[in-house]
Amino acid sequence: MKAYIYIENDLFMTANAFGAKGTFFGELVFNTSMSGYQEIISDPSYAGQFIVFSMPEIGIVGTNDDDNESKEIFTSGIFIREFNKNYSNFRAKKSLNEYLKEHGKIGVYDIDTRFLVKMIRDSGNLNCVVSTEISNKEKLKELLKSSKKIDEVNWVAKVSTKKPYKHQQGVWNTANKAFNKAKKCVKKLAVLDYGVKTNILNELVEVGFEVEVFPHNTKADELIKLYDSGKIEAIFLSNGPGEPKNLKDEIKELKKLIDKKIPMLGICLGHQLLSNAFGYETYKMKFGQHGANHPVLNQENKRIEITAQNHNYNVPEEICEVAIITHRNLFGDNVEGVRYKNYPIISVQHHPESSSGPHESKYIFKEFMSLL
Incomplete structure (x- = not known):
């Protein structure tokens, strides 16, 4: 046709x-x-x-x-x-x-x-x-x-889960030709689903998290209640589509979680939403960064990681006022990762789950576990 x-x-x-x-x-x-x-x-x-x-x-x-x-x-x-x-x-x-x-x-x-x-x-x-x-x-x-x-479209509302669910599958095991089963739980994690990729959930399970996925519009008070009762110990903010600045309700709820100083990891859209919640507005790039071959410089160990990317928006340079810039994209010298000052919060723009793509940034999931 x-x-x-x-x-x-x-x-x-x-x-x-x-x-x-x-x-x-x-x-x-x-x-x-x-x-x-x-x-x-x-x-x-x-x-x-x-x-x-x-x-x-x-x-x-x-x-x-x-x-x-x-x-x-x-x-x-x-x-x-x-x-x-x-x-x-x-x-x-x-x-x-x-x-x-x-x-x-x-x-x-x-x-x-x-x-x-x-x-x-x-x-x-x-x-x-x-x-x-x-x-x-x-x-x-x-x-x-x-x-x-x-x-002009709230794509996050279209792609997010409508009700909470638990994810208990680890990464694909090439030798066994099957997904690994969940390991013994080390920490309990709430995932805010803005459009989460399955392999991100797999990687979180693989490093020892007990993962429960929540809708994008879950109220901060609900998550804080779970945190105070010990039912969760950290929050993951997922990737997702669309203009981050349009998600005003999600940003408002994130501010409450930040004030509570709950440990958090953000990837892609989650990384951008954190920036907006801290008061540093994201901007739209000319044509974005999409692919599995983007070099990123780890500012802390000076190693270059080849990464998977998929985003049209980015956080501003001014984020350095409240966060340490940990990663930079070598194609555009834009901010790729941060660790927030005085908060147990880290975030990256690229996709460390590497699906599809290289595996050089998978350590970020272990780093988040170590943060806890």
């Missing part, structure tokens, strides 16, 4: 499509990862965005039941150069086409993704509409103009 694409810079294109039929809206971002497309597609942080893969060959390893980062797919769709309809991998259960169709998302292929990546790099993230139903450029233009922008 054919896909008709209109981008807000007035670019109109035609390409081939697979997956679901329909009309889809989103913001174009590019991802530079060489592998792990299923983990990327199922990351809730991509809600409301089209992922343009710079890696030209996508689909060759199919999909399986164990690599999902979420039960649903929240990305608007994907753009790829070469679509491999036939897959070959011993873990695969279905094709990428079946996977997208099952989740109601579109894939676009036979398109010059190198051109799109350069365009996004030069112009910044652009809004886009993709349709298998409407071929008229002017009609697509009007539809895109009247659609909501990503910053």
Whole structure:
């Protein structure tokens, strides 16, 4: 089937499509990862965005039941150069086409993704509409103009769990070809779910946390009550999609948790929300940082870590007034990690769970355990 694409810079294109039929809206971002497309597609942080893969060959390893980062797919769709309809991998259960169709998302292929990546790099993230139903450029233009922008939607409310649940699965064990079982609990942890990835939960369990996941709008008073009674000993603030400054209620509740000096770890959106709660507003980057090959300098041991990234927003340099900057991104020299002064709170912008991506930052989960 054919896909008709209109981008807000007035670019109109035609390409081939697979997956679901329909009309889809989103913001174009590019991802530079060489592998792990299923983990990327199922990351809730991509809600409301089209992922343009710079890696030209996508689909060759199919999909399986164990690599999902979420039960649903929240990305608007994907753009790829070469679509491999036939897959070959011993873990695969279905094709990428079946996977997208099952989740109601579109894939676009036979398109010059190198051109799109350069365009996004030069112009910044652009809004886009993709349709298998409407071929008229002017009609697509009007539809895109009247659609909501990503910053105008509370995506966190859409991706977060609706009720608390316990997570008891550890990391994938390659030798046993299964997930590790939960270890003996060392500390009890509450996870505020802004769009948490499954492998983050796996890593938390792996280092010894007893993990219970709570909805994004859980009141601080409820968590403080659990903390005072010893039912939780720390809080994790997860990754997630959208504009952090829009989450005014979540930021208000975070301020109460900060005042209580409860130990906390924030990753990605959680890192950004902490910055806003401390009074340092985040800003939107030109085209964000998305990929599994971003070098980050650990300021404390001077080692360079290759990291996985997925974010459009970042914390300001002024955060150094209340926090020690522990990590810096070497692609843009932006703040990548902090340790707050006078508070048992640390946070990082990148994804130490490395799914997909390198494992060089996994120590952060152990570091958080040591903090307790």
